[in-house]
Amino acid sequence: QKEVEQDPxxxxxxxxxxxxxxxxxxxxxxxxxMWYRQYSRKGPELLMYTYSSGNKxxxxxxxxxxxxxxxxxxxxxxxxxxxxxTYLCEVNQFYxxxxxxxxxxx
Amino acid sequence: GAGVSQTPSNKxxxxxxxxxxxxxxxxxxxxxxxxxQSLGQGPEFLIYFQGTGAADDSGLPxxxxxxxxxxxxxxxxxxxRTERGDSAVYLCASSWGQREGYTFGSGTRLTVV
Numbered sequence: 001q002k003e004v005e006q007d008p009x010x011x012x013x014x015x016x017x018x019x020x021x022x023x024x025x026x027x028x029x030x031x032x033x034m035w036y037r038q039y040s041r042k043g044p045e046l047l048m049y050t051y052s053s054g055n056k057x058x059x060x061x062x063x064x065x066x067x068x069x070x071x072x073x074x075x076x077x078x079x080x081x082x083x084x085x086t087y088l089c090e091v092n093q094f095y096x097x098x099x100x101x102x103x104x105x106x
Numbered sequence: 107g108a109g110v111s112q113t114p115s116n117k118x119x120x121x122x123x124x125x126x127x128x129x130x131x132x133x134x135x136x137x138x139x140x141x142x143q144s145l146g147q148g149p150e151f152l153i154y155f156q157g158t159g160a161a162d163d164s165g166l167p168x169x170x171x172x173x174x175x176x177x178x179x180x181x182x183x184x185x186x187r188t189e190r191g192d193s194a195v196y197l198c199a200s201s202w203g204q205r206e207g208y209t210f211g212s213g214t215r216l217t218v219v
Contacts, residue, residue: 046208099147
């Protein structure tokens with residue numbers, strides 16, 4: 001079993017929609033949870049960093065951690081065409097998901 | 107510089123050759139990380155430096171891969187006897203804490219022909 005699983009998509013939504021991106025992880029001892037945005041031919045950009053459980057909000061982005069289900073989520077409100085990218089989750093430093101490709105249609 | 111700089115941006119080499127990939131972290135960042143990313147995959151951890159020493163090299167796939175950071179700043183990833191399976195984007199990241207200021211470079215795209 002892989003340490004982290006992520007649906008690769010692709011995911012296509014209209015502008016203004018709420019986007020939900022998710023990952024599941026295998027080890028209940030994991031404590032660090034990160035979300036990144038990656039544009040084509042660029043390195044990943046850290047969006048959200050959460051230690052342990054709970055929610056964290058930053059502008060249009062909200063990260064949630066459900067340790068009982070070993071499930072993490074990233075929500076994007078009022079999605080914009082500039083949000084079109086691949087979104088990667090990372091758990092416990094160094095374990096990345098495969099990334100979900102998101103397209104926001106104007 | 108303002109960001110993490112990786113050179114070269116692209117490298118094409120023949121199977122069996124030796125290559126060096128360079129990473130210039132953000133000034134003052136003590137931690138430096140190397141990853142490998144294949145098409146359609148997330149980054150795969152290779153090695154992590156804290157200062158000059160390799161704090162975790164468990165991701166290096168075999169002894170053909172080696173990395174150094176002699177002065178605690180610039181790092182070089184070295185690959186000997188390259189194989190076609192080594193073709194990927196090699197990413198470097200740096201930070202000054204656990205994840206504080208964590209920034210990736212744009213990567214070196216390595217193609218082994």
